Amino acid sequence: MAETARRPDNRYGNRPTMKDVAARAGVGLKTVSRVVNGEPGVTPDTERRVQEAIDALGFRRNDSARVLRKGRTASIGLVLEDLSDPFYGPLSRAVEEVARAHGALLINGSSAEDPDREQELVLALCARRVDGLVVIPAGDDHRYLEPEIKAGVATVFVDRPAGQIDADVVLSDNFGGARDGVAHLIAHGHRRIGFIGDMPRIHTAAERLRGYRTAMEAAGVPVEEAWTSLGVTDPQRVRRAAEAMLSGPSPVTAIFTGNNRVTVTVVRVLAERSRPVALVGFDDIELADLLQPGVTVVAQDAAQLGRTAADRLFRRLDGTLALPERIELPTRLITRGSGELPPAS
Amino acid sequence: MAETARRPDNRYGNRPTMKDVAARAGVGLKTVSRVVNGEPGVTPDTERRVQEAIDALGFRRNDSARVLRKGRTASIGLVLEDLSDPFYGPLSRAVEEVARAHGALLINGSSAEDPDREQELVLALCARRVDGLVVIPAGDDHRYLEPEIKAGVATVFVDRPAGQIDADVVLSDNFGGARDGVAHLIAHGHRRIGFIGDMPRIHTAAERLRGYRTAMEAAGVPVEEAWTSLGVTDPQRVRRAAEAMLSGPSPVTAIFTGNNRVTVTVVRVLAERSRPVALVGFDDIELADLLQPGVTVVAQDAAQLGRTAADRLFRRLDGTLALPERIELPTRLITRGSGELPPAS
């Protein structure tokens, strides 16, 4: 009838607890807690004994219990569209760095541009009681987040605004960037300019389209229906769209592409053609400078977006922020050749 | 002296608990738990009342408490080198997808190639009691993980092997890939071939270097000291290294680059030169096909690496795996032009 170390349920492989450490060191439970957390009020000798027991048992504090007790998880959630998109890598990394500087971990998830999946992810993160959320929204209705925000989950939206709720937002100047990019083409003599972009239900896509139209209108250039292609994302359809507007009755002499993936595909299409077509793309792409010609782009600073959003999140957690704000970061036109080609009529 | 809803400590903005829901619905605590978890044994009427209370209060189960009780966190940790490196994006995403399929969340961290930071991150994840770990190691001694693995944290290393411990590893065939890539250059007539790679303390770099040397030796081609450049990573130094081996007393006619970042820089250097120099790079890079000439690469499948590792992790959690294993995935030579250039003496 030995007192076996029977444990009630299946657990973390029977990891040692502070109680075990305390027993082994011959001290009280709270003393172990003090040592583990570097709290004062423990003599060097006691501390040494406790530390030895910790090392001997391979004890590691259970943060779940700690979180339960303290109410802060020291972790933030990041919900983005696709972790494997090169645009989100630097953004993600920037958020992580800020989190790290605040001693927080990052929990990461991809929504795959699916509003339901976004919500599912966000709520799972809330159930984990993350201290804050950085969200690149896929959906356009975020009222489901209201109780969470009210309950104190600091939330910042990035790249696209929140829908139906008032929250912090950090955006690029999609409208201005696109407008300037298209104006750049116009300044180089183009009048028949195509636009290929994502679904207009995505805020960034809509804003860039608006920038295109505004620039055309400001220059008094008429826009033909056939020059605008929306909602195409997969390479195949982008290719068809580009080829269509290059070979219609009034073919375009220049194309403005609405995001990095579209740009890459259009570069491929143009590379196959003998007649040069001007191109300006939204988002920078790697090696754009080495292509012939180099690809002129409207670049946004993904890392800066992430950094700004995360900074804002932690300032909100500090309680130094009051009202939600909308922050817009400038874009930068990088000329590399493709946007400066004259129209070849 | 009203019974105010005073709460002991600072907490999650006073979020409602199951107790609150139970009180409002006029049922017992456990009944709420049953409803929340979809357990049987609740009449539809009771369930409806509970559900109403949940909605009214905006209740969300506290997973920290749940984890504490159940012993599983349904989350896995991924420690990689740099989230913003385009190589790790797809890997990360693949791990996430597998985790998602198993109902687990992904906690993500970058080691920045710093062993101390890797350890700090890994241990933080263990304190969170992640169920498993996918680690792209920065350090070469992982004995610190032994107690964790013994305690049941399923651990799989990816891209590079673990140091000093026996654990699951998923690798690309770095040696074979590099050997074949260099042999490809030799087959096209090159004999003076340079190698620019990362620090040899990184396993992948060492293996690729070994592949280079083996191919050269197998072809009976002597290797000069000046043709090998190791430990350079930042663009500036890669540039200098490339220029040095292109302009020495016996300049190379071809270069093999040890990873994607080096390749990009070398492409830039070669683009500035009039005399063509052959190039084969390890890792595929975006738009490599559109450059003039296209960049021939030894491609590894990052997503497949991640998928394989995560699969293995969850199979280990299921208990269907016994001994640690080493899995090696093949690489693929993609010819695009730069590797097929003849030597220009």
Next chain:
DNA sequence: TAGGGCCTGGACAACGTTGTCAGATGCGGG
């Protein structure tokens, strides 16, 4: 030597959830 202050250490009760177990309720059959 008595009294007071300080320092160290430990007992105890939360935190919010789930597993166990026993009590309550309702229904049908004897």
Next chain:
DNA sequence: CCCGCATCTGACAACGTTGTCCAGGCCCTA
């Protein structure tokens, strides 16, 4: 009309940690 059984419900004790609070023991001073 009562008993037995099945179904539903709730009280209670964990899970491992931290905050509170009090008990000793020590040293210093009067």
